Amino acid sequence: MKQHRSPAVPNGFSLVELMVVIFIIGLLATVVLINVLPSQDKAMRVKAQSDIATMSQGMEMYRLDNATYPGAVEGLSALRTPPANLAMPQNYRSGGYIKDLPTDPWGRAYQYVVPGRDGRPFDIFSLGADGKPGGEGNDADIYADKR
Numbered sequence: 054m055k056q057h058r059s060p061a062v063p064n065g066f067s068l069v070e071l072m073v074v075i076f077i078i079g080l081l082a083t084v085v086l087i088n089v090l091p092s093q094d095k096a097m098r099v100k101a102q103s104d105i106a107t108m109s110q111g112m113e114m115y116r117l118d119n120a121t122y123p124g125a126v127e128g129l130s131a132l133r134t135p136p137a138n139l140a141m142p143q144n145y146r147s148g149g150y151i152k153d154l155p156t157d158p159w160g161r162a163y164q165y166v167v168p169g170r171d172g173r174p175f176d177i178f179s180l181g182a183d184g185k186p187g188g189e190g191n192d193a194d195i196y197a198d199k200r
Contacts, residue, residue: 094182094191097158101179104155105163105197108132108177111150118144122175125167129154129177157195159184 066074111132116122119139123131127138133154135145157163157179169176176196183192 097182098191098195100158101195102197104157105177105179105195107151108155108163109197112175112177114146114150118146122167123165125165128165129163 108129112122115132119141121140123129123136127136132151133149135142139145155163159179159182161180161184164176164178164180166176166178168174179195180186181188181192181194185192186194188194
C-alpha cells in the first residue's frame with residue numbers, strides 16, 4: 054500500500070508580504086498623524102479658553118459675595134479656599150467658587166494679574182505651549198476672549 058503525500062503547504066508569510074503590510078501600516082499611521090496633530094493643538098487651546106472662562110465666572114461670583122476681586126497675593130487659589138485677609142469670611146461660599154483649580158493643557162498653572170489689560174479688573178491666562186509670555190501660533194498667550 055502506497056501512502057499519498059500531500060503537497061507541502063507553506064506556513065507563515067514571506068518577507069515580501071511582511072514588508073508590504075508594514076509599509077501599509079506606516080502609510081496609514083502617517084495619514085492619521087497628519088490629520089490628528091493639528092486638531093490636538095486646537096483642542097488644547099480651546100480647553101485653556103474654557104478653563105479660563107470657568108475661572109472668570111468663579112471670580113465674578115467671588116466679587117458678588119465679597120464685594121471685591123482677590124488680590125494678586127491671594128491669586129486663583131482664592132476660588133478654592135478663603136483668603137486669610139477676607140473682610141467678611143462669612144460671605145465666602147462653602148466649597149469655594151470652582152470645583153478644582155486646573156492647570157493649563159501643558160501642565161502649568163494659569164496666570165492671574167490684577168489689574169488686567171485694557172482697564173479690566175483682572176486677567177486670567179495661559180502662557181501657551183512654550184510657557185513664555187507672548188509668542189505666536191501655539192506659543193501665544195491664551196485668554197478667554199481669544200486675544
